[in-house]
Amino acid sequence: MTLGADDSLLVEIVAASRAAAGELETELVGWRRDFHRHPEPGFGEFRTAALLAERLGDLGFDVRMADQAMDIESIYHRDRDRVAAAEEGARQAGVDVGLLSLMRAGGTAVVADLKCGEGPTIAFRFDMDCLPVSESTDASHRPQRDGFHSQVVGEMHACGHDGHMALGLGIASIVAAERSRLAGTVRLIFQPAEEGALGGARAICARGVVDDVDYMICSHLGLGASSGEFVARASFLATSKYQVRFVGQGAHVVNSPQTGRNALLAAASAALALHALAPHSGGWYSINVGVMRAGDEQGVTPAWALLELGLWAETPQVHDYVVEWLDDVIRGAGQSWGVETSINQIGGAPGAVEDAELGALACEIAERLPEIGVVRDAVVCRAGEDATFFLNRAAERGGRGIYVLIGSDLAAGHHAPDFDFDEQSLSTGTAILSALALYLLHPARTRDLSLR
Amino acid sequence: MTLGADDSLLVEIVAASRAAAGELETELVGWRRDFHRHPEPGFGEFRTAALLAERLGDLGFDVRMADQAMDIESIYHRDRDRVAAAEEGARQAGVDVGLLSLMRAGGTAVVADLKCGEGPTIAFRFDMDCLPVSESTDASHRPQRDGFHSQVVGEMHACGHDGHMALGLGIASIVAAERSRLAGTVRLIFQPAEEGALGGARAICARGVVDDVDYMICSHLGLGASSGEFVARASFLATSKYQVRFVGQGAHVVNSPQTGRNALLAAASAALALHALAPHSGGWYSINVGVMRAGDEQGVTPAWALLELGLWAETPQVHDYVVEWLDDVIRGAGQSWGVETSINQIGGAPGAVEDAELGALACEIAERLPEIGVVRDAVVCRAGEDATFFLNRAAERGGRGIYVLIGSDLAAGHHAPDFDFDEQSLSTGTAILSALALYLLHPARTRDLSLR
Amino acid sequence: MTLGADDSLLVEIVAASRAAAGELETELVGWRRDFHRHPEPGFGEFRTAALLAERLGDLGFDVRMADQAMDIESIYHRDRDRVAAAEEGARQAGVDVGLLSLMRAGGTAVVADLKCGEGPTIAFRFDMDCLPVSESTDASHRPQRDGFHSQVVGEMHACGHDGHMALGLGIASIVAAERSRLAGTVRLIFQPAEEGALGGARAICARGVVDDVDYMICSHLGLGASSGEFVARASFLATSKYQVRFVGQGAHVVNSPQTGRNALLAAASAALALHALAPHSGGWYSINVGVMRAGDEQGVTPAWALLELGLWAETPQVHDYVVEWLDDVIRGAGQSWGVETSINQIGGAPGAVEDAELGALACEIAERLPEIGVVRDAVVCRAGEDATFFLNRAAERGGRGIYVLIGSDLAAGHHAPDFDFDEQSLSTGTAILSALALYLLHPARTRDLSLR
Amino acid sequence: MTLGADDSLLVEIVAASRAAAGELETELVGWRRDFHRHPEPGFGEFRTAALLAERLGDLGFDVRMADQAMDIESIYHRDRDRVAAAEEGARQAGVDVGLLSLMRAGGTAVVADLKCGEGPTIAFRFDMDCLPVSESTDASHRPQRDGFHSQVVGEMHACGHDGHMALGLGIASIVAAERSRLAGTVRLIFQPAEEGALGGARAICARGVVDDVDYMICSHLGLGASSGEFVARASFLATSKYQVRFVGQGAHVVNSPQTGRNALLAAASAALALHALAPHSGGWYSINVGVMRAGDEQGVTPAWALLELGLWAETPQVHDYVVEWLDDVIRGAGQSWGVETSINQIGGAPGAVEDAELGALACEIAERLPEIGVVRDAVVCRAGEDATFFLNRAAERGGRGIYVLIGSDLAAGHHAPDFDFDEQSLSTGTAILSALALYLLHPARTRDLSLR
Numbered sequence A, B, C, D: 001m002t003l004g005a006d007d008s009l010l011v012e013i014v015a016a017s018r019a020a021a022g023e024l025e026t027e028l029v030g031w032r033r034d035f036h037r038h039p040e041p042g043f044g045e046f047r048t049a050a051l052l053a054e055r056l057g058d059l060g061f062d063v064r065m066a067d068q069a070m071d072i073e074s075i076y077h078r079d080r081d082r083v084a085a086a087e088e089g090a091r092q093a094g095v096d097v098g099l100l101s102l103m104r105a106g107g108t109a110v111v112a113d114l115k116c117g118e119g120p121t122i123a124f125r126f127d128m129d130c131l132p133v134s135e136s137t138d139a140s141h142r143p144q145r146d147g148f149h150s151q152v153v154g155e156m157h158a159c160g161h162d163g164h165m166a167l168g169l170g171i172a173s174i175v176a177a178e179r180s181r182l183a184g185t186v187r188l189i190f191q192p193a194e195e196g197a198l199g200g201a202r203a204i205c206a207r208g209v210v211d212d213v214d215y216m217i218c219s220h221l222g223l224g225a226s227s228g229e230f231v232a233r234a235s236f237l238a239t240s241k242y243q244v245r246f247v248g249q250g251a252h253v254v255n256s257p258q259t260g261r262n263a264l265l266a267a268a269s270a271a272l273a274l275h276a277l278a279p280h281s282g283g284w285y286s287i288n289v290g291v292m293r294a295g296d297e298q299g300v301t302p303a304w305a306l307l308e309l310g311l312w313a314e315t316p317q318v319h320d321y322v323v324e325w326l327d328d329v330i331r332g333a334g335q336s337w338g339v340e341t342s343i344n345q346i347g348g349a350p351g352a353v354e355d356a357e358l359g360a361l362a363c364e365i366a367e368r369l370p371e372i373g374v375v376r377d378a379v380v381c382r383a384g385e386d387a388t389f390f391l392n393r394a395a396e397r398g399g400r401g402i403y404v405l406i407g408s409d410l411a412a413g414h415h416a417p418d419f420d421f422d423e424q425s426l427s428t429g430t431a432i433l434s435a436l437a438l439y440l441l442h443p444a445r446t447r448d449l450s451l452r
Helices: A008-023 A025-037 A046-058 A080-092 A097-106 A161-177 A200-206 A263-275 A316-337 A356-367 A387-396 A424-440 B008-023 B025-037 B046-058 B080-092 B097-106 B161-177 B200-206 B263-275 B316-337 B356-367 B387-396 B424-440 C008-023 C025-037 C046-058 C080-092 C097-106 C161-177 C200-206 C263-275 C316-337 C356-367 C387-396 C424-440 D008-023 D025-037 D046-058 D080-092 D097-106 D161-177 D200-206 D263-275 D316-337 D356-367 D387-396 D424-440
Strands: A062-065 A110-116 A121-127 A184-191 A215-221 A229-247 A285-294 A304-313 A340-349 A374-384 A400-406 A410-412 B062-065 B110-116 B121-127 B184-191 B215-221 B229-247 B285-294 B304-313 B340-349 B374-384 B400-406 B410-412 C062-065 C110-116 C121-127 C184-191 C215-221 C229-247 C285-294 C304-313 C340-349 C374-384 C400-406 C410-412 D062-065 D110-116 D121-127 D184-191 D215-221 D229-247 D285-294 D304-313 D340-349 D374-384 D400-406 D410-412
Touching: A008 A025, A008 A161, A008 A356, A008 A424, A025 A161, A025 A424, A046 A062, A046 A080, A046 A097, A046 A110, A046 A161, A046 A184, A062 A097, A080 A097, A110 A161, A121 A161, A121 A387, A121 A424, A161 A184, A161 A215, A161 A424, A184 A200, A200 A387, A215 A387, A215 A424, A229 A263, A229 A316, A229 A356, A229 A387, A263 A285, A263 A304, A263 A316, A263 B263, A263 B285, A263 C263, A263 C316, A263 D263, A285 A316, A285 B263, A304 A316, A304 A374, A316 A340, A316 C263, A316 C316, A340 A387, A356 A374, A356 A400, A356 A424, A387 A400, A400 A424, B008 B025, B008 B161, B008 B356, B008 B424, B025 B161, B025 B424, B046 B062, B046 B080, B046 B097, B046 B110, B046 B161, B046 B184, B062 B097, B080 B097, B110 B161, B121 B161, B121 B387, B121 B424, B161 B184, B161 B215, B161 B424, B184 B200, B200 B340, B200 B387, B215 B387, B215 B424, B229 B263, B229 B316, B229 B356, B229 B387, B263 B285, B263 B304, B263 B316, B263 C263, B263 D263, B263 D316, B285 B316, B304 B316, B304 B374, B316 B340, B316 D263, B316 D316, B340 B387, B356 B374, B356 B400, B356 B424, B387 B400, B400 B424, C008 C025, C008 C161, C008 C356, C008 C424, C025 C161, C025 C424, C046 C062, C046 C080, C046 C097, C046 C110, C046 C161, C046 C184, C062 C097, C080 C097, C110 C161, C121 C161, C121 C387, C121 C424, C161 C184, C161 C215, C161 C424, C184 C200, C200 C340, C200 C387, C215 C387, C215 C424, C229 C263, C229 C316, C229 C356, C229 C387, C263 C285, C263 C304, C263 C316, C263 D263, C263 D285, C285 C316, C285 D263, C304 C316, C304 C374, C316 C340, C340 C387, C356 C374, C356 C400, C356 C424, C387 C400, C400 C424, D008 D025, D008 D161, D008 D356, D008 D424, D025 D161, D025 D424, D046 D062, D046 D080, D046 D097, D046 D110, D046 D161, D046 D184, D062 D097, D080 D097, D110 D161, D121 D161, D121 D387, D121 D424, D161 D184, D161 D215, D161 D424, D184 D200, D200 D387, D215 D387, D215 D424, D229 D263, D229 D316, D229 D356, D229 D387, D263 D285, D263 D304, D263 D316, D285 D316, D304 D316, D304 D374, D316 D340, D340 D387, D356 D374, D356 D400, D356 D424, D387 D400, D400 D424
Parallel strands: A121 A184, A121 A215, A215 A400, A229 A374, B121 B184, B121 B215, B215 B400, B229 B374, C121 C184, C121 C215, C215 C400, C229 C374, D121 D184, D121 D215, D215 D400, D229 D374
Antiparallel strands: A062 A110, A110 A184, A229 A304, A229 A340, A229 A400, A285 A304, A285 B285, B062 B110, B110 B184, B229 B304, B229 B340, B229 B400, B285 B304, C062 C110, C110 C184, C229 C304, C229 C340, C229 C400, C285 C304, C285 D285, D062 D110, D110 D184, D229 D304, D229 D340, D229 D400, D285 D304
16 A cells, blocks of 8 residues: 555545544543543443443444453453442442443443444444552642542542543544445444453453454554654553462471472472573563462461462563463472462453554544644554454454554653543544544545455 | 489478379369460460469569569560450459559569578479460360360460469469478579560570579470370470561563562572571471562562571571571572562570489489379470570579470360360479479488589 | 390300301401402402302302392493403403303302201391592501502492401301301302492392391491490481483574573472472481583573482481472473473482391390490491391391491591501401301200291 | 765775776685685684785785784683694694794784875774584585585684685785775774684774774674675674682581582572573563583582573673673572682673664665675674674774675575585675775765764
8 A cells, every 4th residue: 555645535534534523522521531530440340331332322323231242251350349349339320220230240341333334344442441549639630620530539540541432432423423424334342451451352352342343443542652643553562460379288397397298489489480481582571470479387388379470572472482381380390399280360461463554544544634743653562452352353353453542641651640641632533533434434435455 | 313212301302292282283273274264475474474473472472573574675576466455455354554564565574582591593484375276165175164265265375384374383382381491592483475486585584584593494284295294304496487578679570670679589599598408417407488478569570578487406506507597598599689688586496405413303203203104304395495595594504404294184286276284284293393392492402413 | 035144055156156256367357358459349349259159169158140149130320431440350360251251241249058957047248349449558558558458540448348258258167167057048148339329239139139038137347336346236328319311402592592491490490499308207318419410502502401319318218208209399390491301210228127136136146255345236327328128128028137337446437548447357247247147047046036 | 974876986986896806706715715724713813814914914014913913811711722723733834933922822813004194094804713613525515516625624614704804805905906095094803713702802902903993894794694685784692601600518418418518509599590580671682501510429519510601682781781680690699508609701792883874885885786686774683793892992982883794695504514605795795895995095085974
């Protein structure tokens, strides 16, 4: 694909999308602030999901929720206490009890389709969960100053997911208004539990939600891109998190030390060995046994140990190389010390390969927006993101995918108590992403983005 | 010294002591059961100490308590919560508030002297603390059946210290009655916190309490000796307990792993090295890193780690060999991983050498008791006992010491929730120990136990 | 059994044996010095065995050699170079080529029976091998001064086996002379390769040589016992030696480190784990990875590693406890690092239990010798001795066994280049051991040493 | 600097250089083959240096050798046996004995200056040493087939240094012929011991040889670049090699294990820790303990250990991060095990930053050669190269430097026994490198390459 200066359809669509997004500015900010006031943790997005579902249904979308939208068996981990507190909050906020019950059983994902006749399917993914952060109450912190501070102590939208959901509703409004001119399906996926890579994306993919997607668009505000910048393809590290348990045998270390099976030394040995794995010529990685707990008494052979470890790798290949060692290292340590071992994955997100041509189209759209000054094709983010499950699944099924960054000046870094973003970026993001949908589903588009 | 069949004084004293102890049987059992009902933890023996002090004062003993009886700075460790609960219990039980205040500041030791003119000093040591054990409520458990069950949930005299204190009061009664016939001093030392080797004995010795002792007599009920058995010299393992802290530097393991200082791996490495120390040809030992805690998050280099370890050795020499390595092993691991380390001793008791001639005298006395069938000169107990501080200190100052076992059939092992002992042994023990005092302080005794 | 002052037979036999041994003194010293001049290494005792066989045959013994006397498949290890050199030396010394060929194939053991009619079998075991020590040439060293210095550079009888074989020949002479008065069989076993526990004793046992033995007598000169001392039962440590091999995969550590399998780190990890095995409450042990070799190049993942380790334990039970861990520790380390492992035992000797009554008889004999001043029933030797194979095998089959020490003042410690012993002890040892044989095979003996 | 299509001087110079190099083709091949026949190892390049010095002197260069050309104290390591053999070979080949003596003492570097009046100094570096490889004798191997096979068994020019030296002589010929038209100095540096990073480059820099260099040009044939390719700036890994020694204390592991200081376990522990160092976010690295040797006997605490390790890092910063840990890791392991340690660097080469503008000029020259089809500005070579000492030293002193690759099809990979290269590349390389010299020292050049 090469940039065609004469693609008048694209020019027209970008202009229209820009105008429509401009008209939504007040609503975008309103949605974002409402979500900000009511942060809900991963797999506890009850109120959030109910609101989204209602709004999308009103716009004519077909909405799937709970076990129709995700396979709860495929998640890695759920924090019972935080989720229960969120459910209680949602109940008090008036969320329908039957719906709560469904979501408690089947999860909090929302998948909404706007079907506009024959044509390709474009899917957008947004994340809904907040972080276990106590929001700043400093007077200079805008949510505090302007009255949309978190109403839940210890929970905060400190990463921008509130804004992401506003983007989703903005796109929904625009494509719903343009429905008659589109050929194909616009799918909006609202995902629980992106933070901590606990399995929200994985569980939605496991339900087959993106198996028929032709264009998979993931997005984030900020992440190193300032207001006025746009990145078409942000890549992420492949990552995994594990708990490893060692069960040995306690023994009185004076009377019968020989009957002990030392889980502490087994775990210590395993931790050292995991950190001593050879490097991979295909790329950088970092493994970290971040937590160790073992034993209870000085006079007793430690009968148990727990390791918690994380892995981040530049490429899926390097990631998998380390993961393939994990089982052998742990089992070997267990055998050496006569200790039973078990490994439990509690998080993870693969890396992903993104589509160059789809990225180029996104760049071309972004370049046509007056507020965009810097457009980058690809950047590397040294972090994990489970959106890569969507990108990989779509690619496996023949689709194309990209992960775009909508630049946004930040008041403080992602995950900080005084995090806040430039709300102007909501309109910009809505414009760019809507334009992608309007163009790719336009029957008259001339670009060759034929599917592999 | 050789056994003289014609030592009529000894024969007479043993018979008198046997008779006097027989008359005390009801009281001995009563004292024991009262202590059993009111168990108090190490350094929390407030009610216990107050009672003992009162009784001993009534008998004419000069009583020292608090900082006159021990140096609280010399203890290793105190469990704040258990001690505070015990103090509250003692307050409610009516212990004088001023005395409580003194003991809170200066400790719960009780040292009582019966001075009977010029002559040697014989000291007896008894321990006062209970164990953090919830006593059995089974109907077959005699304290339950006979109504002297522990009145404090989670605390129990499960080792026999209640009986030891009854022995002390029994001896006090007998020697007080014989006061006019004695030449010298009888000292009764009631020690806090024997369990866990937290420093009770050490702190009393640090106050100089046994510096002038000629005969140091420590004792225990049971410990492998059945009713009808007597052991003159039980030896113990030398033991120590330590907490080791590692302070490193946390770092984001993706963004700046190179700035981390990994306390978890330092501690893991140290734990392996401590267990891999070479054996000692002079005797057996067991070292155990029983507890490890390190780090908080999978994505952060562990910035801290804690090890808790115990050591038990057959001889003081072997014990010291391991202890001398400790600092090097820990510092070395710290240096290897760029981590600060500190070592804190939280418990310990040395081994001790006991006096053969004094042991022989004790044997001779025991053999003359009708209820004693088996007399042993020496046995090895594979456990620690901080009475060894008393034995060592006395020996350093030229005195002689022994640690005797008064045989007693047990309902269950020491430290078990259904532990109980044969209360007949209280009278037996009182008879033997009193006879030792009466003989050794008798002006007309012929045995040569001249001091070194 | 109790000592009977009126056992006139025993008194008479000891006196006769003492006299006979006295007459052999010159010969005993002559034999010893001849062996000393011609030291031969383990499994290389060609000249030694030929001489012994000839002498014993002359005395009327039935002699078995080579594969009739041992099962060469049951040895642990043979040093090809030292053995070949010894064979060449024996050939030059005129040993029959056919006999050499037999011994090369079947080993250098010599087993000689003197059958004297019906009755029990008493067996004596002597070791034949020298040490790889260069003998002192100092003028004060008696072998140098008196002209019986080793004629083989780098080989020396530095442990006393030369004396042991002289004892064997002395006993052979005495019992042959008394043949007509004996009822039973005297068996003399000359064993190759005691040093290093390479399997000489094990291989003779594997041929069934002691399966029918009633009284198994092993002995050593010195070993802590001075001239004038006698020990009836010396016990030894159980010991084993192993080679452990690790085979990994080399890889260029820049271009493809991920394909490597690091044998060096696997072996390092295994070495640490072996040294960190828990102690055993049943007794002391020492394990030592004494040798490690791994890898060839700085730029290549080490593809191989070798550990050599030894184990010494106070009891067979403790020994076996460690050995049972060995396989798991090594396999576990192999699995952790993706490395193949193999374990090969290259030496070993079990501990043994000896017979108290037989020991008492030996004590009684020794006490009746004028030159013996100190008699001890039992001592512990902190060393390994593969004679324990004989003692254990005999005991398994219902026999009784002891390992006696014939006290002998030493010029320097066993295995030292200036080692030498008091040759008077040859006559003493011959007297005691011969008396044992003469008494135990005497038809008229009254002692009850009936077999279990 | 921007590419000027109208730089007629450059066009002219490249054409002239191309023509001159073409005329030298036969000679270039002849020189190369002569060097190929007579390979000499690092610091043993006696014949090679003598030949080069003679030829360069004949061309009018001022030649420095031995301690005038390098500081022998600054090398890391010298293989005594290989160097001695090489010297004997050179002596037999007729190299002057006085010159041999000088080189034996001061090293085998050759530095030759052609001074052509005032102006900048351009230096070219070539390496002279061969590899310890036995050259293929296969009939299909051109050196074998065409009669220029190595005449020294076990030594071979298997990396292309023979060709590098031919390039040097080619450049010498051309610049000498153009001497009158140049303003400045052409310096040719022939370096011993590039292979193994033993310190050849470091020692020449230590003599100050490149302190006054304005343009530092290093080069290599092949290295991934095929015939027809040219790379202006090849970057290399920073690398180091170390020997680490551990000296403990042997002890009899039964009689006195407590007196041992275990060097084997110290080294094992250090090896594990070195492999477990945290990654660096600034780039990839690989550390490898490739060799370990420790201890001699199973029954003795290992008193010594040796590790040999190598490090390769993407950037000097990452390299230095690891090196800074080295001392702490080793010392810490030593302290933990009571063992003395020492670290000895035996090789190393830093990474280097190269000059973009000088690289661009080289590209422009290469693009003008008819045989060059592919020109690359920069590539990363995952290997170490001690030419970086020259590049760094020149840069420190304000000069510019590049490391160029002259593409050359290879018969087999570098360091393989059947390595051979495309001899056409000798003429190409001579043309490009000579053009650089002729242009940079031309008084009329218009390019702004003013020095920093």
